[in-house]
Each structure stands twice: as structure tokens, then as C-alpha cells.
Amino acid sequence: MLQKFLDGKKKYSAYIITVLGTLVPLLIQDPEAQKTFMDMVPSVAVLLAGIFYIITEESLDKEREKAKAVSGNGVAVTTQQPVEAQPAQAQSQTQAVVEPPTPFDPKSFHEDVLANVEATYTELNPCTIFYKARDKGQVTDCKHISQAVDYWNYLVDLVVDARDYIKELTEKKAGTCGRSPEYYVFTRDFNTTIRAANALAELASSKVDWKAKLAPFQWKLYTVGALAEQLL
Numbered sequence: 001m002l003q004k005f006l007d008g009k010k011k012y013s014a015y016i017i018t019v020l021g022t023l024v025p026l027l028i029q030d031p032e033a034q035k036t037f038m039d040m041v042p043s044v045a046v047l048l049a050g051i052f053y054i055i056t057e058e059s060l061d062k063e064r065e066k067a068k069a070v071s072g073n074g075v076a077v078t079t080q081q082p083v084e085a086q087p088a089q090a091q092s093q094t095q096a097v098v099e100p101p102t103p104f105d106p107k108s109f110h111e112d113v114l115a116n117v118e119a120t121y122t123e124l125n126p127c128t129i130f131y132k133a134r135d136k137g138q139v140t141d142c143k144h145i146s147q148a149v150d151y152w153n154y155l156v157d158l159v160v161d162a163r164d165y166i167k168e169l170t171e172k173k174a175g176t177c178g179r180s181p182e183y184y185v186f187t188r189d190f191n192t193t194i195r196a197a198n199a200l201a202e203l204a205s206s207k208v209d210w211k212a213k214l215a216p217f218q219w220k221l222y223t224v225g226a227l228a229e230q231l232l
Helices: 002-006 010-028 037-071 088-094 106-121 126-137 145-171 181-205 221-226
Strands: none
Touching: 106 126, 106 145, 126 145, 126 221, 145 181, 145 221, 181 221
């Protein structure tokens, strides 16, 4: 008991002060001063206040000891509230929706070319079909480079057919020496088309960001291939 009095805790200091404050007036002073109940009220009030303080400190000490035992080594533990999982619908809304590119459809594209070639070039033959397909590719949007690759493969097939057609047509002309000017002009278009298709295939296999190097109005099926060599 004496060791607890000497350990410096508030509750035992208060106990000592309370006892001394109560006993001194009762025992040391003149006994005549403590004859009436009213004379003892100050001393009793001090005693009761001290007892109440001791009980309160004891309760607080118990709570502190429990907290230390739970947290371990006297370190306060901070509990984290579990984060509620977001609904699947909310998560899907936050994620960007990436749609796969629509593949180039050479069949429907060619059908539209055939339906409008005569209105532009007055006649229907492999050369005019090639030129109309090239014109249409210049105004058709390209969202993915694979679309441009498929379009240019289709265009190569057309230009090969057109070259064979104009070559045969020139050879049938009686009395002609060599090739016609039309043949040499078309040969230039043929070589340009083959070179652009090869450059586009190389561009598609590279990591070049072709959209970043072109203006949005240049994102066309024909234009991407025509500029592929410059983009590499």
C-alpha cells in the first residue's frame, strides 16, 4: 500500500490530500471546534470529493489498461472502415468503352463503286472502276489502319486488272508503234499504287502513331496509304 502511495499516481495523491484535509481538523484542532454537525461539514465535503475523485480515476485507469491491451504495447490502433465495392454498373460507366473497328467490306464498297462509276467517267471499264474506287477512298473515313490496309489490297487488285486491260487494248490498235500515251500514264498510276500499298503494310506493322501525324481531315482510306511512305 505504501509503494502505491509513493508511485506518483493522481488517485493516491488525491487520497493522501483528502485524508490529511479531513483528519487534521478533526484530530489536531481543538475538539470543541468539532462538536456540532455543521462544524464538520467542510471536512466531510472535502473527504467526499476526494473519494469521488479516486473512484473516477480508478475507472479511467481501467479503461486505459483495456485500450493498451487491445492495441498492443500501448500503441493506439486506427481502424479503417471497409471500402464498399462499387456496383458493377458504376464500374463499367467509369471505364472507357473501346469498340472494335468496323472491318473494311470490299464487296459492298465495290458495289457502290460500280453503281456510280458511269455517272462520273461516262463508261464502265477496269480503268474507270479503279479511278472511281480511288475517288471514293479519298472521302471514306479511316478509324483504324487495318481498314486502310484492306482497302489498299482491294485497290491493288483493281489496278492490276486495269493495267492488263489497257495493255490489251493498246496492242489491238492496228498500225500503232509501241504503247499509247494512255498506257504510260496509267503505268505511272500503277507504280504509285503498288509502292503506297507496300509502304502502308510497313506502317501498319510499325509502332508509328499515324493519327498523331495526320490532321483529322486526312484520316481517309486512300490518304493514309498515299502518305504512308512519309509517315515512316
